[in-house]
Amino acid sequence: MFPFALRRFLCLHNNSDLASPLSIESFPRFDGEIKVYHSAVSIFYAPSDLCGAGGMKREIIRSSPCFQGHPRRDTVFVVLDESKPGMPGMEIGRVLFFFSFSYRRKDFSCALINWLVHDNKPDEDTGMWPVQLECDHKGVPNVEVVEVDSIARAAHLLPVYGSARVPDDFNHYEALDSFQSFFVNCFVDHHAHEFLTS
Numbered sequence: 750m751f752p753f754a755l756r757r758f759l760c761l762h763n764n765s766d767l768a769s770p771l772s773i774e775s776f777p778r779f780d781g782e783i784k785v786y787h788s789a790v791s792i793f794y795a796p797s798d799l800c801g802a803g804g805m806k807r808e809i810i811r812s813s814p815c816f817q818g819h820p821r822r823d824t825v826f827v828v829l830d831e832s833k834p835g836m837p838g839m840e841i842g843r844v845l846f847f848f849s850f851s852y853r854r855k856d857f858s859c860a861l862i863n864w865l866v867h868d869n870k871p872d873e874d875t876g877m878w879p880v881q882l883e884c885d886h887k888g889v890p891n892v893e894v895v896e897v898d899s900i901a902r903a904a905h906l907l908p909v910y911g912s913a914r915v916p917d918d919f920n921h922y923e924a925l926d927s928f929q930s931f932f933v934n935c936f937v938d939h940h941a942h943e944f945l946t947s
């Protein structure tokens with residue numbers, strides 16, 4: 750899946766006005782070196798958060814096969830349309846890994862993500878946006894390469910538990926793989942609330 754996603758990214762980067770290509774034959778080949786990273790730092794302006802110096806906030810986004818004894822794949826806000834404020838201009842991505850490479854004398858810093866797509870409006874009861882893992886027609890999660898610059902900040906998701914009881918021995922780090930739907934938590938901090946409700 751990664752080679753296909755990378756070649757698709759390069760095709761769309763070379764032809765930004767092109768509609769999404771379907772044929773792998775139209776994708777450019779890439780045989781260069783790729784460097785993989787397990788974390789990235791997001792720095793953003795959050796004037797309502799009094800903890801930051803001058804309103805600046807810094808957070809580490811992790812995607813590691815082993816972090817404190819278990820896998821960790823953080824979720825992030827990916828900005829798709831800057832003209833639309835809040836969630837309408839974004840989707841949620843689950844970072845599978847960060848990587849960098851050079852192509853045609855240009856350096857790229859990217860992330861391979863799974864999409865968690867949101868509904869058209871927030872949930873009426875909670876005020877939070879529901880998201881679901883996007884899958885293909887075979888039920889396999891879709892993957893896509895995005896540039897790190899399109900990631901706004903980390904996203905905190907709350908599982909939609911339903912009516913079934915969660916087992917006593919359930920591990921928190923299995924939540925993203927165990928539940929089908931989530932709420933985007935706009936109450937995790939001041940900036941998240943402003944970010945999603947503006």
